[in-house]
Structure formats: structure tokens, C-alpha cells
Amino acid sequence: MEISIIGSGSWATAIANLLSESQDVLMYARDINVVNSINENHINIKYFPDEKLRKNIRATSNIEELFENKYIVNAIPTQNIRSVYENLNPFFDENKVIINLSKGLELNTHFRISEILKDILGDINYAIVSGPSHAEEVIKKMPTTLVCASNDINLAKDIQDIFNRDYFRVYTSTDVIGVEIGGSVKNILAFGIGMADGLSYGDNSKAALITRGIHEMERFARSFGADEKTINGLAGIGDLIVTATSNLSRNNRAGRLIGEGYSIEESIAKVNMVVEGIPTTRAVYELSKEKNIEMPITYEIYKVLFEGKSAHQSVKDLMARDLKNEY
Structure with a gap:
């Protein structure tokens, strides 16, 4: 299975490295220098120039390519979500799952991220992974504990299994x-x-x-x-x-x-x-x-x-x- 991550910031990169221990990972980055650095040297030169990433992490600047996979991890800033996703509706179907890593409320609408995505894409399979976590510590495998919330407890449990590691413990919740x-x-x-x-x-x-x-x-x-x-x-x-x-x-x-x-x-x-x-x-x-x-x-x-x-x-x-x- 391959998992897609929309974003190439520090948190996206740390999670990509974590997920790559058991899955192939495809990351989206707008900056072609970041794409080339990840694909050729296995380094995110912008955020973690001193950390070697796993070789089964690939990067692309073609966002449509990411939607060939079932699991889509959102790791872009809240205020950019609407502009990025509003053109991606044709690539979603009932089998796709969005796992959100971002935090915040949208200006103007005051929507939470699940509400932004529902407004754009309709009913989707959605979960959020959140909690006390510095990317700089996760990429070094320092013990970290988070919670995965979804209205569908079985989906939360599936994501719990995908993310959980001996240094990264995930609890479940239905309180999105x-x-x-x-x-x-x-x-x-x-x-x-x-x-x-x-x-x-x-x-x-x-x-x-x-x-x-x-x-x-x-x-x-x-x-x-x-x-x-x-x-x-x-x-x-x-x-x-x-x-x-x-x-x-x-x-x-x-x-x-x-x-x-x-x-x-x-x-x-x-x-x-x-x-x-x-x-x-x-x-x-x-x-x-x-x-x-x-x-x-x-x-x-x-x-x-x-x-x-x-x-x-x-x-x-x-x-x-x-x-x-x-x-």
C-alpha cells in the first residue's frame, strides 16, 4: 500500500518518515527543489537538511498523482486548504480517506477543517491525528503520544494501526x-x-x-x-x-x-x-x-x-x- 501526503513541511516530513517504516509514501511539494532533493538524495533540504529519509518516500509536484491512493494525509496550512482542494473534487470517491494533520479555523467561514473539506467535497471518510508532537522530535523517534479522532470508530482504529509505533502511540476517539x-x-x-x-x-x-x-x-x-x-x-x-x-x-x-x-x-x-x-x-x-x-x-x-x-x-x-x- 502507498500513502499520499499533501504537504512537505516539517510535520509532513516527520510523518512521512514514520509511515515509510511500513508503507510506501508519496509526498506532494510545490517546490521542485524539495521534490528533487527527496527523490535524488532522500533529504528534505528545506526543513530537515541533516536527516536522511527512507528510500521508499517519493515526492511529486503533480498533486493529481496523489489521489491514486486510498489514504490521503493532509498536512498543508488551514488557510490554504480550500484553494488546494476545491479543484480536486473529481479525484475523490467514497473509498478515499483523508487523515488530517493540520490545525486551526478558516477565516471568513470560521469552519473547522472537517467542515471545510465537507463543504468542498461532500461527505468523506475523515479522521484527524492530533496531540503534543514536535516534528523535530518525532523524526528522531522520541516517544510521542497522540489521538486519532473520527466519527467512525472503526476508521479511527484502522488509522491507529497504520500510525502506531513503539515510539509513537496513538489513542482513538470519536470526538472530532x-x-x-x-x-x-x-x-x-x-x-x-x-x-x-x-x-x-x-x-x-x-x-x-x-x-x-x-x-x-x-x-x-x-x-x-x-x-x-x-x-x-x-x-x-x-x-x-x-x-x-x-x-x-x-x-x-x-x-x-x-x-x-x-x-x-x-x-x-x-x-x-x-x-x-x-x-x-x-x-x-x-x-x-x-x-x-x-x-x-x-x-x-x-x-x-x-x-x-x-x-x-x-x-x-x-x-x-x-x-x-x-x-
Whole structure:
């Protein structure tokens, strides 16, 4: 069996190498230099120039070729999904399976990724694999644990079997909404915690932002019918911990740079990768206002990103909110 991966970034490459231990893998990359590097030298020169990939990983810049396979792994940024997939409808049939690795909400529609794909392709076999996972650690086979969620538990179990390794443990879930929302909101919170780091506020501030941020994540997820246990698991708290506390997190790094005084544009340029927490902040802010969901941390991060408010003033305003019972 061959598995297709749409994307050639760091996470796509780490997962390709993992899957190639038991399956042949075909990756899609727009950059012909990346395609040639993978096919000729078994290296992704853009993201892992020092890591040798398995020889049964092939790359192509012809996206249609990927749809000859049953399993299609999506690993492209959320804001690009619609433009990529809207021309691919003729290549889908009822046997195809999309396994999503990306996180975030779409601007304008505020759709989760499963909703974007359903809007474009109709009813599809869909699952999401998510949780606390740095590509840089997975490619080195450091122990990692994630969750695979699908409305079809048997599909989730099939994907669990395909992905599971002695260093990569996969649990199953049927709470697609909870896993998608957890993976989205945690990027916003990681961004805010990065800003606090950039302001040199210390561990007390970080612990408070993580804990109160979990309340926001739970509140938001419950409003859309998610199971609270999912947010308290790998896709919620687990992913938040790894994203909020590590310099390997692009969202945390970008937030830290803004806290240090860099502009949004300068921060994104320095990170040099997609910072999904920025558009997701706008989408979650607009959606929470529309649904009247209280999310004070998200509101302040939005004001820093899109209204020019200083990060220092945002923290002061959070501390000055009306006093209340913790729960």
C-alpha cells in the first residue's frame, strides 16, 4: 500500500518518515527543489537538511498523482486548504480517506477543517491525528503520544494501526469537534504565553495563562458540543503544554518575539514558517463574539495582534478584571 501526503513541511516530513517504516509514501511539494532533493538524495533540504529519509518516500509536484491512493494525509496550512482542494473534487470517491494533520479555523467561514473539506467535497471518510508532537522530535523517534479522532470508530482504529509505533502511540476517539477545537485554541494560548515570556514575566504568569487558558478552551469547545474530557486529554491540555512551553513551537516563538517588541511581520519573518495561531486568533475571536462566549485571554491577544495594543497593557488589563470565584 502507498500513502499520499499533501504537504512537505516539517510535520509532513516527520510523518512521512514514520509511515515509510511500513508503507510506501508519496509526498506532494510545490517546490521542485524539495521534490528533487527527496527523490535524488532522500533529504528534505528545506526543513530537515541533516536527516536522511527512507528510500521508499517519493515526492511529486503533480498533486493529481496523489489521489491514486486510498489514504490521503493532509498536512498543508488551514488557510490554504480550500484553494488546494476545491479543484480536486473529481479525484475523490467514497473509498478515499483523508487523515488530517493540520490545525486551526478558516477565516471568513470560521469552519473547522472537517467542515471545510465537507463543504468542498461532500461527505468523506475523515479522521484527524492530533496531540503534543514536535516534528523535530518525532523524526528522531522520541516517544510521542497522540489521538486519532473520527466519527467512525472503526476508521479511527484502522488509522491507529497504520500510525502506531513503539515510539509513537496513538489513542482513538470519536470526538472530532473536541480534537479540532483543542488543536486550534491551543495555538492562540501558546502565542499569548510566548508574549508573556517575551515580556520576561516568569513562571507564575505562564502557569496562570495556561490554567485560565484551559478554562477558555473548555468553554469554547463545550459551546460546539465537544466532550470536555477531550480538552482535558492529549488534543487539548497535552498539546497546549508542549506548544506553550517549548521554543520548538512556532506560535510560542512568534509570541515571544512580539513580547520583545518586534512587529507581527518581523516575528513571522524570523520564525520563517506558518504561524497558524495568528489567523486562528481572528477566527476564534469573531466566532466567540458571535456566540457570546467569554474568552478574555483570546480577546487580549486579538487586540495585540490586530488593534495595535501593547502586550504589556493587555496583561495589566487581564489582571485588573473584576474579581470572581475561580469556577
